[in-house]
Amino acid sequence: MRVRPIGPRSLTARVLLLATAWSAVALVVISVVILQLYRQSSDRAFTDLLRAQLYNVINSITIGEDNKLSGNPQLGDLRFSQPETGWYWIIEPLGTFAATPLSSSSLGTSNITVPTILAVPFNNRYERFYPTRDAFGNHVLVAETEVVLDGEGRAARFRVSGNLDVVEDDVRSFSRSLYIALAVFGVGSLIVNGLAILYGLQPMDAARRALERVRRNEAERLEGEFPREIMPLANDINALIESNRRIVERARMQVGNLAHSLKTPIAVLLNESRMLDKVQSDLVQTQAETMQAQVQTYLNRARIAAQRESLLARTDVEPVMERLMRVIRRLNPEREFHLSLLPPGQFLAMEQQDIEETVGNLLENAARFCKTAVWVTVTPYAHPATEGDASRRHWVEILVEDDGPGLDPDQISEAMKRGKRLDESKPGAGLGLSIVKEIASEYQGQFELGRAAQGGLQARLILPGLSKDAA
Known part of the structure; x- marks a missing residue:
């Protein structure tokens, strides 16, 4: 607190x-x-x-x-x-x-x-x-x-x-x-x-500006000449930043090692499954793919836990969203995709790949089930302080809406379950929405599904942002 x-x-x-x-x-x-x-x-x-x-x-x-x-x-x-x-x-x-x-x-x-x-x-x-x-x-x-x-x-x-x-x-x-x-x-x-x-108090202001440069990734540590009274604090902050960086790097290295060590066994299982009869092959292949997706999910959660609350977790929303929209438009040229960022220049206190994974999953689902178009809206959100979450004061709301058939309330609760697919005719392992929910939860955010104004599904993400001063 x-x-x-x-x-x-x-x-x-x-x-x-x-x-x-x-x-x-x-x-x-x-x-x-x-x-x-x-x-x-x-x-x-x-x-x-x-x-x-x-x-x-x-x-x-x-x-x-x-x-x-x-x-x-x-x-x-x-x-x-x-x-x-x-x-x-x-x-x-x-x-x-x-x-x-x-x-x-x-x-x-x-x-x-x-x-x-x-x-x-x-x-x-x-x-x-x-x-x-x-x-x-x-x-x-x-x-x-x-x-x-x-x-x-x-x-x-x-x-x-x-x-x-x-x-x-x-x-x-x-x-x-x-x-x-x-x-x-x-x-x-x-x-x-x-x-x-x-x-x-000018040295305190200099320390604040140095910390802002660290937040903006313009510096890796507090730099400058500080008085004797402030120097211990600056040294402790630099030590904390360095310790945090080592923890993150160690977590990433362990994630990479674990992913590399599991990649070969899962690939062997997938190859061996082709030598079995069709029923057993499909069963083994499905379970191996599910296991691969679940392993990746938990590895992501471990990485997020190591990175959360880091001073270095900062991503500019606009270029990430525009890059995702270009990719989804290229994959679905027959559909329209609209992006609205009001106001521009918003920042999320998240890793870029986590934003890409959450919004990318929602865009893929919207593109898969929409009729003609998908709308993405990014705006600031006045989030009420909740228990265990009083430290966040700036939030960003991301809405992904489509004009497809949408989901009933009972279908929404089923869709949020891990590995559950409501439409078996569409490809996928049924983990996309649950991954989005878990990533949002790890960042102390929210993820909800509802009815869009266009008649289809509305996916609503509330994610931690950064104020202009912090950004």
């Missing part, structure tokens, strides 16, 4: 898909991490800015001779003087210190909501920071502390607020720049990775 790949069947596509997926995930994670780090840095910088502004305000405020708060903080930021900006400073006396509070002109007559100390306690520096909203809906961050202003213990609470939209705008601007930079970097990385992967 062939192992079915998971995902894309192309190794290049798989590597590119994995590299793209990993790059996308990595860029997303990197962008999230960088944005988070930048936000933390921006928040920390914003907090430090508010702390600095807070102590500037503290340093600018004193208690005057009239026991009132006095001072005019100059923070160097016009937003503290512009209304409703979210940038404010506020000074409130504490305890028995009954002075008038001071605030920036940007706050006007409004105030800021302040959480309780229990809700937001002071830190070890006696500072606290908390987000809130001002009366104008601005989201602000407040820095607060309490300071004793003189030796009499009079104290005040100081607050400085800043608009958090500044941080958000800064983070958004940075994120846009980051996304653009990462997008450019990601596209560039994918292009570079793709080129590197294609370059790195």
